Every structure is written in structure tokens, then in C-alpha cells.
Amino acid sequence: QVQLVESGGGLVQAGASLRLSCVASGRPSFGTYDMAWFRQAPGKEREFVLGHNWSADSPYGPESMKGRFSISRDNAKSTLYLQMNSLKPEDTAVYYCAASIGISWSQRRDEFHYWGPGTQVTVSS
Helix, strand or coil: CEEEEEECCEEEECCCCEEEEEEEEECCCHHHCEEEEEEECCCCCCEEEEEEECCCCEEECCHHHHCCEEEEEEHHHCEEEEEECCCCHHHCEEEEEEEECCCCCCCCHHHCCEECCCEEEEEEC
16 A cells, blocks of 8 residues: 655745645555656646656656656655746645556556545646
């Protein structure tokens, strides 16, 4: 079982930056599976933001997300990060970190097995 807890959300103005963190615990050990960030805005489906492949130690995801967002991980701290710059009101959502065990490079919600409770990000105009 993997437990995930996000932090770092909050209320910011458009143009600001935030860094979200997700601390993992449990087994398997943090450095042996892919991690990702998803987000869910009110009334919308949960969408993939960016992922990090454990084997290649490489981020992955849509180019539309990479322009302002970046993902990284610190295996020694069992922590995943999401750096978000130039935030826009449309980035307002609950942000979730998730772990995918035994599947690589996925962007599908149903291929992520463990989820954190989420952290709210609200961007005002």
C-alpha cells in the first residue's frame, strides 16, 4: 500500500507561482514507480497534468502543460513536486498526486492505483 499526501495549495493571484508537494509512504518504495499530477476543476473530469517516469528519471506529459508547469521528484525524500508558474484562473482546481504501480508512461486515470486526498489551488483574476 502506498499513502500519498499533497500540500502547497492555496489562493493566489493570476501570474503567481506555487509549488505543490506530495509525500509518499508505504511499499513499494517511492523510487520504483511512476508518479503523476492530475487536477479536477469544478464540473469537469479529472485530467492528467504531468507524470514522472521512475526508470528513465524523466518527466512526461502534454506540451500544453510543460510550458508553465514542471514536475520533479526527490527519491531521498519520497516527495513529488509540481512547480506551477504564471498561474491563470483556469488553473483553479483540486490537484491530486497519484502512483502507478507496474505501468509506465501512463496518462490514464484508471492506470494509477493510489491517490492523495488532493490540495486546492485557486487562482483569482
